[in-house]
Amino acid sequence: MCGIIGIITNKKRNLVPELISSLRNLEYRGHDSTGIAVIDGNTLKRIRRVGAPSDVLEEGEVSRELGIELRPFSIGIGHNRWATHGKPSERNAHPHVDCENKIAIVHNGTILNYEILKKALMLEGHVFSSDTDTEVVAHLIEQGIKDGKSFLDAFLESITLLEGSFGLAVCSVDSPDRILIAKRGSPLSFGIGKDSLVVASSANAILPHTNTFITLEDGEYAELVSENDGVRYSIGNFVDKSIDIAKNPTVIENFSLDELSKGEYGSFMEKEVHEQPSVLRTTILGRYDTKAGDAVLGGLIDYEDKLATAKQILTVACGTAHNASQVGGVLIETLAGIPVRSEIASEFRYKKIPLSPKRVVLFAVSQSGETADTLESVKEAKRKGYETFGIVNVVGSSIAKMVDAGVYTRAGIEIGVASTKAFISQLGIFYLLALKLARERGMTAPEGQDFISELEEMPEHIQKVLQNIEEQIRDYAKKCVAQNIQTINFLGRGIHVPVSNEAALKFKELTYIEAGSYPLGELKHGPMAIIDEKTLSVVLMPKDEVFALSKNSIEQIRSKGGDLLIITDVEGAKELEGSGLNLLVIPTLKNPLFYPLIEIVPLQLFAYYYSRELGHNVDKPRNLAKSVTVE
Ligand code: M6R
Numbered sequence: 001m002c003g004i005i006g007i008i009t010n011k012k013r014n015l016v017p018e019l020i021s022s023l024r025n026l027e028y029r030g031h032d033s034t035g036i037a038v039i040d041g042n043t044l045k046r047i048r049r050v051g052a053p054s055d056v057l058e059e060g061e062v063s064r065e066l067g068i069e070l071r072p073f074s075i076g077i078g079h080n081r082w083a084t085h086g087k088p089s090e091r092n093a094h095p096h097v098d099c100e101n102k103i104a105i106v107h108n109g110t111i112l113n114y115e116i117l118k119k120a121l122m123l124e125g126h127v128f129s130s131d132t133d134t135e136v137v138a139h140l141i142e143q144g145i146k147d148g149k150s151f152l153d154a155f156l157e158s159i160t161l162l163e164g165s166f167g168l169a170v171c172s173v174d175s176p177d178r179i180l181i182a183k184r185g186s187p188l189s190f191g192i193g194k195d196s197l198v199v200a201s202s203a204n205a206i207l208p209h210t211n212t213f214i215t216l217e218d219g220e221y222a223e224l225v226s227e228n229d230g231v232r233y234s235i236g237n238f239v240d241k242s243i244d245i246a247k248n249p250t251v252i253e254n255f256s257l258d259e260l261s262k263g264e265y266g267s268f269m270e271k272e273v274h275e276q277p278s279v280l281r282t283t284i285l286g287r288y289d290t291k292a293g294d295a296v297l298g299g300l301i302d303y304e305d306k307l308a309t310a311k312q313i314l315t316v317a318c319g320t321a322h323n324a325s326q327v328g329g330v331l332i333e334t335l336a337g338i339p340v341r342s343e344i345a346s347e348f349r350y351k352k353i354p355l356s357p358k359r360v361v362l363f364a365v366s367q368s369g370e371t372a373d374t375l376e377s378v379k380e381a382k383r384k385g386y387e388t389f390g391i392v393n394v395v396g397s398s399i400a401k402m403v404d405a406g407v408y409t410r411a412g413i414e415i416g417v418a419s420t421k422a423f424i425s426q427l428g429i430f431y432l433l434a435l436k437l438a439r440e441r442g443m444t445a446p447e448g449q450d451f452i453s454e455l456e457e458m459p460e461h462i463q464k465v466l467q468n469i470e471e472q473i474r475d476y477a478k479k480c481v482a483q484n485i486q487t488i489n490f491l492g493r494g495i496h497v498p499v500s501n502e503a504a505l506k507f508k509e510l511t512y513i514e515a516g517s518y519p520l521g522e523l524k525h526g527p528m529a530i531i532d533e534k535t536l537s538v539v540l541m542p543k544d545e546v547f548a549l550s551k552n553s554i555e556q557i558r559s560k561g562g563d564l565l566i567i568t569d570v571e572g573a574k575e576l577e578g579s580g581l582n583l584l585v586i587p588t589l590k591n592p593l594f595y596p597l598i599e600i601v602p603l604q605l606f607a608y609y610y611s612r613e614l615g616h617n618v619d620k621p622r623n624l625a626k627s628v629t630v631e
Contacts, residue, residue: 002094002108002625003029003080004188005205006169006179009196010226012072016063019078022198022205023053025260028268028415028619028626029108029201030082033093037104038076039176040068044101048093052620053080074226075171075179079106082625085114086131096135098142099127103172105141107134108201109165109186117161137162141170151175152223155182156238159221165372169199182221182238187370187398187627189215190224190233192249197224197231202627203252203394204260204413211252215396220245250396259413269416269618273604274466277459279421280597282410283428284455293448294439295432299407303361306387308440310361313338314353314386316345316377317365318628319505320419321426325365326498327596328430334495334593335451336437345373349380357385363433364390367414367422368627369397378402391429393422407433416619417626418509420604423502424462427597431455454590458597461587465601469584473602476565476582477609485536485563489516490603491523492540493550499540499596503603509621510611520553531562538606540599542569544592554581567599 003026007015019036034057035048045066049056063069079094086092095104111117114133117140122128126139137158144154151172159168165185171178181188181199191198191206191213198209199222206213216222219239225232236243265271288295300307313332315325322344329340343351345364364378369392378388378399390406392399393414400406409425432455439448488507490500497519504517518527520539531537537557541550554564558581566572566581569588576583586598611618 002082002201003027003205004077004106004108004167004169004199004201005079006077006106006171006181006199006224007196007209008075008179008224008226008231010074010228010231011195012074014063014068014070014072015074015076016066016068017059018209019076020053020057020059020062021208022200023057023078023080025205025208026080026200026202027052027054028417030080030625031620032083032088033081033090034079035093035095036062036066036076036078037095037097037171038066038068038073039171039173040066040071040073042173042176044097044104044173046095046097046104048090048095050088050090050093075176077104077106077169077171077179084110085133092130092132094132094134096130096132096138098138100142102174103138103141103170105134105138105168105170107137108167108188109184111136111162111166112164113162133164137168137170141172145174151178152180155180156221159184159238167201177226179224180221181216181224183216184218185372187215189213190222192233193231195231197226197233199224204415207252207255208257208260211255212249214247214249217401252395260415267416267618269418269420269608272414272416272421273601273608275412276421276424276601277463277466279411279425280428280459280462282412283425284432285410287432288435288452288455290449290452293445293452295436297407297432297436300389300405300436303387303389303405306361307437309359310338310437311359312355313340314355314360314362314381315340315342315365316348316362316374316381317342318345318371318373320423320502321365321367321371321374323498323502323505324423324426324430325363326501327427327495328365328433330495330498331430331434331593332437335434335443336441338437338441343377345371345377348377349373357387360386362386362388364388364392364399364403365426366390366397366399367393367409367411367419367426369394369399370627371399372628375399375402391426393425415626417621417624418506418607418618423600424597431594451591454594458594461589461598462601465586465598469586469602470605472584473605474609476584477606478613480536481610481613484534486534487516487530488513488536488538489518489527490538490540491518491520491553493520493546494544495593495596496540496599499600499603502600503538503607506604506607507610509624510607510616510618511614512616512622520550523553524556528556528560531557531560533561533563536563536565538565538567538603540567540595541572542567542586542592542595542599543572543575543588544595547572547575551575567602569595
């Protein structure tokens with residue numbers, strides 16, 4: 001939900017190339033419009049465009065247009081927008097400025113009381129030039145300075161007037177040695193280099209500059225200052241008014257810039273799908289004890305008693321993370337016999353759940369660790385007295401910090417808006433968690449050992465699926481596009497239901513075509529009415545205990561003239577031989593509970609190739625952003 005960048009340096013140079021490349025690294029957060037502002041002497045210069053930075057910002061051209069091609073300077077800020085207030089347009093693109101074009105601001109979040117503030121400012125004579133909520137902040141600061149306050153005091157006073165969420169970076173031509181930043185509810189970090197400080201709404205944009213950064217907490221602000229002999233920063237809190245807060249920087253070791261590039265692939269999504277075998281290996285690495293046949297989840301070690309005595313598990317998450325949680329729910333209920341309730345985070349907050357927090361533990365699942373709905377659910381759960389745990393990918397993210405304890409999924413940086421490798425890594429953690437809970441509740445060590453050895457084999461199976469079916473699925477997607485399929489449903493039973501949900505989500509977000517997902521047995525209770533020769537039903541039915549029932553259901557679909565794609569395993573394929581059905585065959589697994597890890601792969605690729613065939617941008621589907629930091 002919008003990406004912010006700001007660079008301040010004491011080694012003056014043309015910062016435009018660095019600003020643009022950072023904005024490109026932040027495109028996944030929003031890409032409907034973009035802009036840059038720099039301080040050139042005592043002039044604030046700005047450029048704004050509709051579109052994604054990689055399409056509409058070219059370094060040489062932007063530098064020329066700003067008139068700074070050969071002139072070094074020391075401050076620049078930039079923004080990628082995901083529109084909330086005001087449609088995507090040049091007029092609404094950030095940075096926004098005050099009446100005199102002296103103060104520039106970039107913002108991620110939503111100012112809820114902007115209309116009241118705007119009215120009051122207009123009465124003071126301020127003239128607004130956008131439809132955004134953000135612009136009020138530039139005018140509030142301008143007014144504060146007019147009233148005799150310093151830049152910093154005007155900034156602090158302004159942000160205390162704001163309701164809603166913000167990650168902000170502001171610069172002013174009258175204070176050309178500093179960028180002021182503040183955070184409430186939207187992520188914000190700054191990197192500490194030798195001669196530069198870099199603020200951004202995600203570490204992705206900081207890591208190419210430095211691997212050392214500080215993440216602000218809600219209520220914190222910082223002054224990033226450039227001086228003759230280097231750069232310095234100071235952190236304060238605008239709520240309790242404390243100043244000079246000491247914080248230990250986070251240092252990311254072993255980071256490779258390759259994580260931020262597409263490498264040999266044409267898109268980030270394609271790369272991330274192909275990374276899944278190694279991601280799963282990394283997720284589970286060192287997190288089980290083969291001899292004991294048990295999982296070892298270091299992050300939860302202090303809470304083992306709590307887990308051992310838990311009578312119920314609650315999960316809260318959104319989108320793909322919710323689908324992973326539902327798979328996790330089936331695993332935990334089947335293996336450990338603990339009831340699991342998987343809640344969509346945006347609903348959980350407002351629900352009256354009749355569960356006492358005693359003996360109930362809550363897992364918040366999130367790739368970004370910044371999703372507002374999930375974060376607010378954790379806050380609400382804590383307020384109600386639940387023990388909260390996280391299954392999170394981004395280290396040091398807001399959810400990771402807020403929960404009592406947790407496990408990182410180690411998926412690496414996921415840039416494609418459509419989540420793929422993060423899903424696999426979340427599943428990886430749920431397999432381990434289910435094992436841990438089951439071992440505490442009667443699963444024997446040999447059973448645990450068998451489970452681990454199967455889990456260890458899964459990366460290899462995913463690899464095989466990628467190798468064996470990619471071409472087939474690409475051709476099939478092409479055929480479906482040519483056939484002009486109007487309706488598509490993803491179907492399965494048991495553990496395959498949440499995988500069908502995830503497949504439908506991938507398909508919708510990438511192709512912009514409505515897709516349904518149902519438990520297969522539910523079809524006859526209503527959705528069957530839509531089946532005709534223009535519908536495609538994709539059925540997940542490897543040979544497990546519900547295979548015979550599924551066979552029955554697909555015949556019902558066939559009899560109504562509907563097209564079918566069956567995803568089954570080698571054994572299932574033998575049974576379906578001669579049926580004339582389209583089969584996509586995945587390996588046979590000893591333990592059917594592991595099928596989600598391999599059956600989702602062809603479905604990710606199906607959505608990917610279908611979308612490409614339609615000419616869509618697979619990494620940046622329309623209307624979506626990677627990290628949804630508004631409620
Ligand atoms: O960062 P999170 O895992 O909390 O994000 C939750 C959803 O917004 C996310 O999973 C979304 O559904 C995916 N990008 C869809 O592919």
